[in-house]
Amino acid sequence: GQNIDQPTEMTATEGAIVQINCTYQTSGFNGLFWYQQHAGEAPTFLSYNVLDGLEEKGRFSSFLSRSKGYSYLLLKELQMKDSASYLCAVSGNYGQNFVFGPGTRLSVLP
Amino acid sequence: AAGVIQSPRHLIKEKRETATLKCYPIPRHDTVYWYQQGPGQDPQFLISFYEKMQSDKGSIPDRFSAQQFSDYHSELNMSSLELGDSALYFCASSLAGTSGGTYNEQFFGPGTRLTVL
Numbered sequence: 001g002q003n004i005d006q007p008t009e010m011t012a013t014e015g016a017i018v019q020i021n022c023t024y025q026t027s028g029f030n031g032l033f034w035y036q037q038h039a040g041e042a043p044t045f046l047s048y049n050v051l052d053g054l055e056e057k058g059r060f061s062s063f064l065s066r067s068k069g070y071s072y073l074l075l076k077e078l079q080m081k082d083s084a085s086y087l088c089a090v091s092g093n094y095g096q097n098f099v100f101g102p103g104t105r106l107s108v109l110p
Numbered sequence: 111a112a113g114v115i116q117s118p119r120h121l122i123k124e125k126r127e128t129a130t131l132k133c134y135p136i137p138r139h140d141t142v143y144w145y146q147q148g149p150g151q152d153p154q155f156l157i158s159f160y161e162k163m164q165s166d167k168g169s170i171p172d173r174f175s176a177q178q179f180s181d182y183h184s185e186l187n188m189s190s191l192e193l194g195d196s197a198l199y200f201c202a203s204s205l206a207g208t209s210g211g212t213y214n215e216q217f218f219g220p221g222t223r224l225t226v227l
Contacts (some may be wrong), residue, residue: 032213042151042200042218087152097143097155097166099217 002026002094006088011107020073022088033098034062034073035087043087046073061084075106083108088102112136114219115176122225123191131186131222134201141165142184143216144176145200153200159184161208186210189224 004024014017024032031050033044049055049064049071061074075082085105088097115134123129125218132196135142141160147167155168159178170176173191188195202216 010220040198040221040223042220045215048215093175097158097168098153099155100152103152 002090002092002099004021004088004090004099006030006101006104008084008102009105009107011109013045014080014108014110017074017076018078018106020075020086020088020106022071022073022101024069024071024088024090024101026092028092029066030091032062032064032071033089033091033105034060034071034089035089035100037085037103039085046086078108080108080110082106114201114203114217116199116219116222120223120225121222124226125191126191127181127191127226129188129191129224131188131199131201131224133186133201133203133219134221135182135184135201136217139217140182141204141206142178142182143202143204144170144184144186145202147198147200147221149197152169155188158224186212188224193226196224196226 002033006022022036031047032044036046037043046060047055049062054063059076064071086104087103089099091098117132143158144156146156147153156170157176158166162178174188176186196222200221201219204216
């Protein structure tokens with residue numbers, strides 16, 4: 001079976017740093033993706049990890065530990081526009097569909 | 111750059127009616143995925159196609175069917191609509207690729223919001 005878990009909601013202050021965790025148990029693993037989704041809009045790609053370690057991309061970084069089935073998304077210098085849902089998605093095998101986590105709704109306060 | 115196109119963007123139907131949603135993937139993308147996202151929920155995978163053949167099947171009801179055509183566009187056909195089918199339906203496309211260093215990032219379309227009354 002496949003199971004992905006994320007915190008439901010998080011709140012942070014503008015300019016701060018926030019870490020959103022994701023744990024997963026899947027049959028097969030071909031990478032973990034983070035997507036941002038604003039309400040009523042399509043998910044947009046943020047990052048991809050397939051090997052252990054940290055991937056940095058501007059204000060966003062993502063970390064993966066395959067042995068622990070764990071990833072996190074790190075958002076720095078938070079801006080109001082970062083208020084959105086952040087979806088962790090695992091690709092089981094190459095070319096296959098994503099299994100999405102429940103998403104973490106992040107609210108950035110002034 | 112061209113993105114995934116979905117039509118219609120909004121659709122209102124009554125119970126027991128049928129609906130057809132269309133998806134036009136990014137040019138040269140060979141894989142299409144359909145997802146259903148209910149209010150406050152994460153996207154749930156329905157079905158996918160690779161090179162016009164069904165490649166994977168998720169939680170798609172028997173009342174739904176889909177296909178991918180020779181021009182790579184895909185259609186999701188929904189019959190005997192129920193109130194619970196009201197949701198956002200996303201289509202995503204990707205390029206499968208074969209070599210290391212590539213990954214099947216999925217690009218999502220804007221979605222079709224289906225409301226069943």
